[in-house]
Structure formats: structure tokens, C-alpha cells
Amino acid sequence: xxxxxxxxxxxxxxxxxxxxxxxxxxxxxxxxxxxxxxxxxxxxxxxxxxxxxxxxxxxxxxxxxxxxxxxxxxxxxxxxxxxxxxxxxxxxxxxxxxxxxxxxxxxxxxxxxxxxxxxxxxxxxxxxxxxxxxxxxxxxxxxxxxxxxxxxxxxxxxxxxxxxxxxxxxxxxxxxxxxxxxxxxxxxxxxxxxxxxxxxxxxxxxxxxxxxxxxxxxxxxxxxxxxxxxxxxxxxxxxxxxxxxxxxxxxxxxxxxxxxxxxxxxxxxxxxxxxxxxxxxxxxxxxxxxxxxxxxxxxxxxxxxxxxxxxxxxxxxxxxxxxxxxxxxxxxxxxxxxxxxxxxxxxxxxxxxxxxxxxxxxxxxxxxxxxxxxxxxxxxxxxxxxxxxxxxxxxxxxxxxxxxxxxxxxxxxxxxxxxxxxxxxxxxxxxxxxxxxxxxxxxxxxxxx
Amino acid sequence: xxxxxxxxxxxxxxxxxxxxxxxxxxxxxxxxxxxxxxxxxxxxxxxxxxxxxxxxxxxxxxxxxxxxxxxxxxxxxxxxxxxxxxxxxxxxxxxxxxxxxxxxxxxxxxxxxxxxxxxxxxxxxxxxxxxxxxxxxxxxxxxxxxxxxxxxxxxxxxxxxxxxxxxxxxxxxxxxxxxxxxxxxxxxxxxxxxxxxxxxxxxxxxxxxxxxxxxxxxxxxxxxxxxxxxxxxxxxxxxxxxxxxxxxxxxxxxxxxxxxxxxxxxxxxxxxxxxxxxxxxxxxxxxxxxxxxxxxxxxxxxxxxxxxxxxxxxxxxxxxxxxxxxxxxxxxxxxxxxxxxxxxxxxxxxxxxxxxxxxxxxxxxxxxxxxxxxxxxxxxxxxxxxxxxxxxxxxxxxxxxxxxxxxx
Numbered sequence: 001x002x003x004x005x006x007x008x009x010x011x012x013x014x015x016x017x018x019x020x021x022x023x024x025x026x027x028x029x030x031x032x033x034x035x036x037x038x039x040x041x042x043x044x045x046x047x048x049x050x051x052x053x054x055x056x057x058x059x060x061x062x063x064x065x066x067x068x069x070x071x072x073x074x075x076x077x078x079x080x081x082x083x084x085x086x087x088x089x090x091x092x093x094x095x096x097x098x099x100x101x102x103x104x105x106x107x108x109x110x111x112x113x114x115x116x117x118x119x120x121x122x123x124x125x126x127x128x129x130x131x132x133x134x135x136x137x138x139x140x141x142x143x144x145x146x147x148x149x150x151x152x153x154x155x156x157x158x159x160x161x162x163x164x165x166x167x168x169x170x171x172x173x174x175x176x177x178x179x180x181x182x183x184x185x186x187x188x189x190x191x192x193x194x195x196x197x198x199x200x201x202x203x204x205x206x207x208x209x210x211x212x213x214x215x216x217x218x219x220x221x222x223x224x225x226x227x228x229x230x231x232x233x234x235x236x237x238x239x240x241x242x243x244x245x246x247x248x249x250x251x252x253x254x255x256x257x258x259x260x261x262x263x264x265x266x267x268x269x270x271x272x273x274x275x276x277x278x279x280x281x282x283x284x285x286x287x288x289x290x291x292x293x294x295x296x297x298x299x300x301x302x303x304x305x306x307x308x309x310x311x312x313x314x315x316x317x318x319x320x321x322x323x324x325x326x327x328x329x330x331x332x333x334x335x336x337x338x339x340x341x342x343x344x345x346x347x348x349x350x351x352x353x354x355x356x357x358x359x360x361x362x363x364x365x366x367x368x369x370x371x372x373x374x375x376x377x378x379x380x381x382x383x384x385x386x387x388x389x390x391x392x393x394x395x396x397x398x399x400x401x402x403x404x405x406x407x408x409x410x411x412x413x414x415x416x417x418x419x420x421x422x423x424x425x426x427x428x429x430x431x432x433x434x435x436x437x438x439x440x441x442x443x444x445x446x447x448x449x
Numbered sequence: 450x451x452x453x454x455x456x457x458x459x460x461x462x463x464x465x466x467x468x469x470x471x472x473x474x475x476x477x478x479x480x481x482x483x484x485x486x487x488x489x490x491x492x493x494x495x496x497x498x499x500x501x502x503x504x505x506x507x508x509x510x511x512x513x514x515x516x517x518x519x520x521x522x523x524x525x526x527x528x529x530x531x532x533x534x535x536x537x538x539x540x541x542x543x544x545x546x547x548x549x550x551x552x553x554x555x556x557x558x559x560x561x562x563x564x565x566x567x568x569x570x571x572x573x574x575x576x577x578x579x580x581x582x583x584x585x586x587x588x589x590x591x592x593x594x595x596x597x598x599x600x601x602x603x604x605x606x607x608x609x610x611x612x613x614x615x616x617x618x619x620x621x622x623x624x625x626x627x628x629x630x631x632x633x634x635x636x637x638x639x640x641x642x643x644x645x646x647x648x649x650x651x652x653x654x655x656x657x658x659x660x661x662x663x664x665x666x667x668x669x670x671x672x673x674x675x676x677x678x679x680x681x682x683x684x685x686x687x688x689x690x691x692x693x694x695x696x697x698x699x700x701x702x703x704x705x706x707x708x709x710x711x712x713x714x715x716x717x718x719x720x721x722x723x724x725x726x727x728x729x730x731x732x733x734x735x736x737x738x739x740x741x742x743x744x745x746x747x748x749x750x751x752x753x754x755x756x757x758x759x760x761x762x763x764x765x766x767x768x769x770x771x772x773x774x775x776x777x778x779x780x781x782x783x784x785x786x787x788x789x790x791x792x793x794x795x796x797x798x799x800x801x802x803x804x805x806x807x808x809x810x811x812x813x814x815x816x817x818x819x820x821x822x823x824x825x826x827x828x829x830x831x832x833x834x835x836x837x838x839x840x841x842x843x844x845x846x847x848x849x850x851x852x853x854x855x856x857x
Contacts, residue, residue: 068773117765142605236591237590
């Protein structure tokens with residue numbers, strides 16, 4: 001040990017002490033803002049946190065397109081899209097409360113960790129007031145929890161698990177997308193009508209939270225119609241080969257196969273089930289059928305011919321004929337040359353809803369925004385009159401039952417609309433046992449102050 | 450000082466200064482400038498730099514010294530996180546028991562996996578560790594998260610719910626991870642100097658103190674007779690066996706130590722953000738720490754920390770640059786030029802951050818086989834103007850000649 005070292009350390013120590021002494025008076029002063037990231041300039045920032053890499057990257061990119069479009073419309077660029085049909089007229093195309101809307105983007109990688117890291121950087125570095133987007137329930141629940149802790153508003157993107165607005169509901173989080181319970185409630189009557197009430201179902205379920213809640217919901221809804229559930233087999237998430245799961249289906253005495261899979265999983269399992277010739281078989285004197293409870297355009301595109309004649313449900317589809325849908329499809333189509341996907345519509349609508357809520361509340365304070373959104377009844381955004389329920393922050397609106405088209409005319413025309421299930425058929429009490437029962441609560445709104 | 454020679458003391462002091470002054474160093478651009486996009490001095494990313502630095506330092510003790518390439522270290526990180534969140538759920542939000550338990554659990558877990566995996570060396574060892582890690586991932590993702598026995602909460606990640614027992618929690622303590630009442634996510638100082646603003650975060654400084662401590666520990670291990678044994682394992686295990694030394698206890702000890710480092714990193718991750726996701730255990734996460742170590746310079750002391758910072762920087766900064774940002778940067782150009790520049794750069798930003806990182810990784814591996822540390826040495830050598838050949842001899846010691854790994 002040399003003497004010079006000692007001196008260096010001495011200097012350091014003195015420096016540190018002096019620095020701390022200088023800093024001390026300012027150390028406990030907090031910045032005088034009323035809530036997290038209170039906007040001070042002429043612009044206000046929101047964050048679009050979507051999967052740009054990983055299995056749901058396609059969904060994520062489509063969400064991003066829709067969100068950009070929404071920002072343009074809010075700032076008065078483009079043709080205004082759904083702002084023209086939206087029942088609330090608080091937004092006038094000059095940004096929000098006179099401030100121009102800006103956005104930052106991030107990559108969730110469809111991983112809870114990465115999504116939270118990205119969301120945190122948006123909150124801490126970019127100072128966003130709201131985070132929107134995402135393509136997985138796990139990510140939605142994780143980011144929703146983070147936004148609640150940090151005191152900003154979270155608008156979930158594509159998340160279908162009951163938990164998001166069920167046992168994991170949060171005061172600062174909102175979901176426009178429908179959920180597994182609503183899918184099942186909309187599908188079951190249509191299935192009973194098409195396939196009869198005396199059916200035996202076999203479930204293949206992706207082995208994680210979303211898969212379980214969907215399977216639970218579909219089983220309950222179809223059993224209420226008189227169906228019987230023969231078996232429920234959980235398939236590992238990473239599987240790409242489902243043949244060993246499909247082979248036993250035929251000998252089980254079941255005559256319907258329910259595929260509780262999503263994304264690439266669903267594309268593989270459906271394609272393989274069709275290749276096995278399941279749909280040409282006769283069991284119990286009836287045609288064997290396949291059901292995919294949650295559809296998306298991108299999955300239908302991936303599965304190609306296999307989706308023909310297969311029933312499923314959707315939150316929204318570009319083929320709807322109401323004015324709101326047509327306005328969105330027109331401006332989206334003109335900008336990007338393709339119709340928006342269901343999750344894109346959700347993210348677009350959520351961005352407008354947030355902006356509108358701020359405008360109606362007259363404040364960017366998250367708690368004021370939450371209050372403005374709770375119990376908000378609106379129309380003109382597709383799906384007819386819609387309610388943001390105050391008890392669990394879930395949107396209630398009509399649910400679409402879709403069927404794979406037998407003779408598609410172009411690459412976007414793969415699904416046909418079978419039925420629009422009215423909102424009152426898919427409603428449930430906020431303390432429904434599948435949604436956390438009486439224990440689930442939103443907690444109180446957090447503005448980070 | 451502290452039993453280190455003067456070079457190592459210097460290194461330790463440099464690292465300590467870098468870590469302590471990071472909020473200044475990482476925010477070189479004024480907040481309102483276009484370059485603020487490249488600022489990394491916000492709490493979450495700084496915490497990640499330091500935590501993954503700890504992870505990589507630990508990994509380097511195994512890989513850098515013994516040459517055993519573990520492809521499953523993320524499992525220990527994940528186990529550490531789960532242990533910490535369980536402590537939050539059961540005891541209280543205090544981070545001390547959480548971090549302690551995460552290190553202990555990771556140690557036990559690594560004894561188990563190490564005992565089995567270390568029966569083989571080379572590629573077989575790598576495959577075994579990879580298999581264990583993927584098993585842990587699958588267990589955490591679905592098997593151990595079924596409604597009847599929910600240990601990990603699967604896809605969503607384990608988090609603290611209001612209904613959890615938290616027996617030691619009481620009124621007045623913050624409802625977020627804290628150190629005896631000091632909330633980890635709060636900032637204790639947010640100075641603004643002119644256009645620059647800086648953030649000093651409680652959690653970051655806890656991580657920073659731990660990083661300096663474990664960095665010191667790793668220097669001691671590198672310089673100890675035990676470290677020498679580990680290097681002997683790397684250079685020629687057979688010869689070591691013939692001289693009558695049993696290498697297995699040494700490698701197992703190194704494996705467990707690096708597992709504990711990973712557990713500490715996992716516990717800290719949970720302490721900064723109380724959520725433990727299964728993806729933390731996935732093979733990509735294990736691969737990432739291998740990349741960090743190689744990128745920075747395997748077998749060097751400071752390399753893994755640099756590598757960790759490098760990768761996390763790209764993941765968090767480049768993935769957030771989008772076309773709009775590019776348009777802003779190039780707005781001074783004529784329209785056609787601007788669009789062209791955006792078009793050229795588009796594949797490398799946003800969703801393309803993997804591509805950028807991959808290219809840089811290739812460049813480093815091809816031109817700087819010793820990692821970023823070698824780059825630093827070459828620059829240092831340039832400045833010294835060939836006064837000393839081959840850069841500072843200091844790292845010649847830290848950096849044993851790249852001998853063939855056991856995996857080769």
C-alpha cells in the first residue's frame with residue numbers, strides 16, 4: 001500500500017463529504033408537480049408500447065400504425081377518421097387541451113420484463129402520461145401494475161384473458177378489448193345453433209394464464225348450452241407439433257375440437273388438425289367440427305385454407321358497416337394500403353378515448369382522466385353503443401362471431417361475419433367468480449403525487 | 450489497499466467513481482436537444498446496467514476463469530427474483546431479507562445443478578446447463594403456476610397483491626420495495642443545471658454499492674490461490690488431474706459463486722421492480738449474459754460490466770428510436786434526402802435493434818477478439834505512443850491469453 005493511494009482516497013473522501021454537504025439543502029426538495037409527469041410545455045407525450053420483435057411482432061406493427069394515425073387525427077392532420085363519428089365532441093383536432101400530442105414507441109418483445117423496462121423508460125425518461133398497446137395478457141397485466149405504481153394511465157391493447165380486468169384489475173388501467181368470457185358467451189349460442197345442443201367437446205389449451213381462462217369460459221358457456229366436455233389437454237406453450245395431441249382426439253368419442261390457442265400456436269394446431277382429416281370425420285353420427293374461440297386476421301392469414309368454415313369470435317372486424325368502422329378503414333387504408341386488424345382498432349380507439357377523457361376532464365391528472373372514463377358511454381367507434389364499466393374498467397360492446405370464409409376473394413377477405421352478439425348477452429356482474437369474485441378490487445387511483 | 454495491489458486498487462476506484470457518478474456520465478446531452486434520445490441516465494436503465502453488470506461479473510468467474518461455458522445462468526437469476534418476490538409477499542417490502550433469500554436460494558439451486566452438470570465438461574456441460582435452465586423456464590411458465598399450486602404466476606409474472614400476508618409490513622412503510630422506509634423507486638435528488646437534468650435514485654445507489662462490493666470480491670477471487678486453481682482448470686484440466694488435484698470441488702465452488710452472483714442480480718431486479726417474470730429464465734436470457742461477457746472481454750475484470758452496459762444500452766435506447774425521431778434528426782435536409790436517410794436507417798432502429806447489436810457484436814468479435822477491454826487497451830496504447838508495447842501490462846494479467854475453451 002503506497003502513501004499516494006492513501007492521499008488519493010483522502011482527497012476523494014473529502015470531496016465526497018464536501019459534495020454531500022453542498023447537496024444537502026437541496027436533497028429533500030421535491031419537484032413541485034401535482035402528479036407524475038405533469039406536462040409544462042406546449043406538447044404532451046404518450047407512449048406506445050407494442051411488441052416489435054418476437055411472435056406477435058405483426059400485431060404490434062399494426063397497432064403502431066393505428067396509434068400513429070390516431071395521433072394525427074387528434075392533432076388535426078389527415079381526415080379525422082373516427083373523430084367525425086365519435087359521439088363525444090370534446091376533441092376539436094387541435095391536440096389535447098391546446099397541447100400537441102406527441103408519442104414515443106417501445107418494444108415489449110412480448111415479455112413482461114422487457115415490457116416493463118420499456119414502459120419505465122417511457123415514464124422516467126420521456127415523461128409520458130399514458131401507455132397504450134401490447135399484444136399479450138401477461139404483458140398487459142404486468143404493465144398495468146407498473147402504471148398503477150407510477151401513477152399514469154394504462155390503456156391495454158390486445159389482451160383477452162379474464163384476469164386483466166378480473167383479479168388483476170387496477171384503477172389506472174383500462175381495457176377496450178373483449179375477454180374470454182365474452183367470447184364464450186357470444187360463441188356458445190351460435191355453436192349450439194349450428195352444431196346442435198348434444199355435442200361432446202375436446203379442448204386443447206395453451207398451458208398458461210390466458211389459455212386457462214379461455215378454456216374455463218368456453219367450457220362453462222358450452223356446458224350451459226347442453227354440451228359435454230370430454231377432456232381438456234394442456235399443451236406446452238413452445239410446441240409447434242400438435243400431432244401427438246390431436247391423434248387421441250378421434251378415439252375419445254368427442255365430436256368437437258376446441259383449440260384454445262393463439263398466434264403461431266393456433267396456426268399450427270388448426271392446420272395439423274385439418275391435415276389429420278378431423279373435419280371430414282363422422283363421430284356419433286355427426287360431422288366433426290373445430291372451433292377457435294379467439295380469431296385474428298393475422299392468424300387467419302397464417303392458417304390459410306384451414307380456417308374455412310371454422311367458427312371463432314372477434315372484438316371488431318373491418319367488415320362492419322357502421323359509420324365509425326368505415327371512417328377508420330378508409331383513413332387507415334389510404335395511409336397504409338390495408339384494412340386495420342382488430343388489435344389496431346382497439347389501440348386506435350383507446351388513444352382517442354384517452355384524449356377525449358382528458359379533454360372532458362379538462363386536466364391531464366390521471367385521476368381526473370380515470371374519473372372521466374369510468375362509466376363513460378359512447379358510440380361511433382364500431383361495435384355500437386359501448387360502456388366503460390366503472391367497477392372493473394372493462395368495455396362492454398357487441399361481440400362478433402366470425403367464420404372462416406369458404407371462398408375468399410382477396411388476401412384480407414378470409415373471415416365472414418356470422419352474427420353480432422348484442423352487448424347485453426355478454427355482460428356479467430363485476431364480482432363474477434371467473435373475474436376474481438368479491439375479492440377483486442380496483443384499488444384507488446394513483447396520480448403519483 | 451484492502452489487500453489489493455496498486456493497479457487493482459486503481460481499477461476498483463475507477464469503477465466505483467464511474468458507478469457513483471453514472472447519473473452525470475450517462476446524461477451527457479441537454480434534455481431538450483435531439484440527442485437526448487441517447488441519454489441513458491434514467492433510473493430504470495442505470496439500475497439495469499448495474500444489475501446485469503453484477504450478473505456478468507459472476508458469470509465471468511465461472512466462464513472467464515474455468516472456461517466452463519454455462520448456458521443456463523439465467524435460471525439462477527430467475528430463481529433469485531422469485532425468491533425475492535416471495536419474501537415481499539410473505540414478510541414485507543424490505544429488500545434486505547428479499548435479497549438475502551434470493552442469494553441463498555440461488556446458491557442451493559446452483560449446488561444442485563452444478564453437482565450434476567459438472568460431471569461433464571465442454572459442450573456437454575453447456576448442453577446440460579441449457580437443459581436445466583429450459584426446464585426451470587417451463588416449470589415457471591406453466592407447470593408451477595397452475596391454479597392449485599401457484600408458485601410462479603406463470604406468464605403474468607409473480608407480483609405482490611393487496612391480499613398477501615406481508616406479516617412484517619405496517620402502517621407508515623411505503624407500499625413499494627424499500628430499505629427501512631427508503632423507497633427504492635424514489636429519487637432523492639433531481640438537480641437541474643441549465644439544460645441538463647439528472648436523476649439520483651435510491652434503488653440505483655443500493656445496486657451501485659452492491660456492485661462495488663461484489664466487484665471487489667471478484668478482484669479478490671481473481672487474485673487468490675483459488676482463482677489460480679480455476680485458471681489451471683481452464684488451461685489444462687488433465688494435467689491438473691495427473692498432478693493429483695481434484696478439479697471438481699474447485700469448479701463446483703466457482704459455479705456456486707457465480708450462481709450466487711446471478712441470484713443477487715435477480716433479487717435486485719425484483720427489489721427495483723417487484724415482478725418476477727418467467728422470461729428471465731429463458732435461454733435467450735442465458736445467451737445474453739454469455740454475449741455480455743464475450744463482448745466486454747471474457748476473463749477480464751471490468752469487461753463483463755462494460756458488455757452488460759453495452760447490450761442493455763442498445764436494447765433500451767435503440768429500440769425506442771422510430772421513424773418520427775429520424776425525421777426530426779434529418780429535418781434540416783431537403784425532403785428527398787431526408788426520406789432517403791430515414792429509409793436507409795430504418796432497418797437498424799426500433800424493431801431492428803437486434804440487427805444493430807448483431808452487427809456491432811460481429812465487429813467486436815472480428816476486430817477486437819479480446820472484447821471492449823482490448824479496444825480500450827489499444828486506445829490507451831495509442832495515447833502512450835508506443836512507450837510501452839502492447840498497451841498496459843496491467844490487463845495482460847487480467848486477461849490470460851485466449852486459450853482454447855473447454856467448449857472447443
